[in-house]
Amino acid sequence: MLPAPDQSSDHLERTLMAVARDLAMDLNPLETILNAHQITPEWFEIHRNTPRFKAMFAEQIRLWEAADNVEARVKMKFLTATEMAMPQMFASLHNEREPLSARVELFKTFQKGAGLLDRPAEASAERVSITINLGADRPPVTIEATVTPPVTQDALEAIDVEI
Incomplete structure (x- = not known):
């Protein structure tokens, strides 16, 4: 985990911006976001109420919710939800108790999601x-x-x- 006192200001700025962006996107729970950036809840509590973080967070919300960002936002949420479902889907794909037709359809779904199914x-x-x-x-x-x-x-x- 990142110790707050030893961080360079550039590293701190990048970390705060990344956390603000992930929170604004609201695709994962706070604990997942903190773990992804290797920061502790205590570190986050120290920095979340600073004027700099509040400004970053407000700007990231504005950017994420902008009208011209709707398609990208929906696509990102869909891709995140798909990624979260993949381990269970992968297990079903290899489960011999599942009907073969269901496994073949699931395999086609994986192919299509990877851009392999509808190629010329x-x-x-x-x-x-x-x-x-x-x-x-x-x-x-x-x-x-x-x-x-x-x-x-x-x-x-x-x-x-x-x-």
Whole structure:
């Protein structure tokens, strides 16, 4: 934990700003925020009533609640809630007592959340292009194809899916 007397003013300023921002966002309980910044409740009590922290906190609330920040705020809250739910979701994914269809849907949810599910074919496949020149008096012929690698048994076993 951070000892208040030995902190440089720059480090103190950054710590206060980070705590003010996290409190303004209201995504985690106070104890979680303090632990994330490695500060004690006693340290926080000393600094929370200072004019500098109060000003920082008020500014962070203003920024967080600004009308032009709605999309970012909703996205951040959704991502935080998702992250908090992931350990339980991960346990369900590997729980053989859960129906296979539910586990597959959960796996798809993880893929989509990671941006892996709705990628264009080119992102997960190889493109092949062959150009044949038939001479100076004829235009070249180009053949293009997208080759998607087959799903292997090893890949399916990695996600506990049987074929």
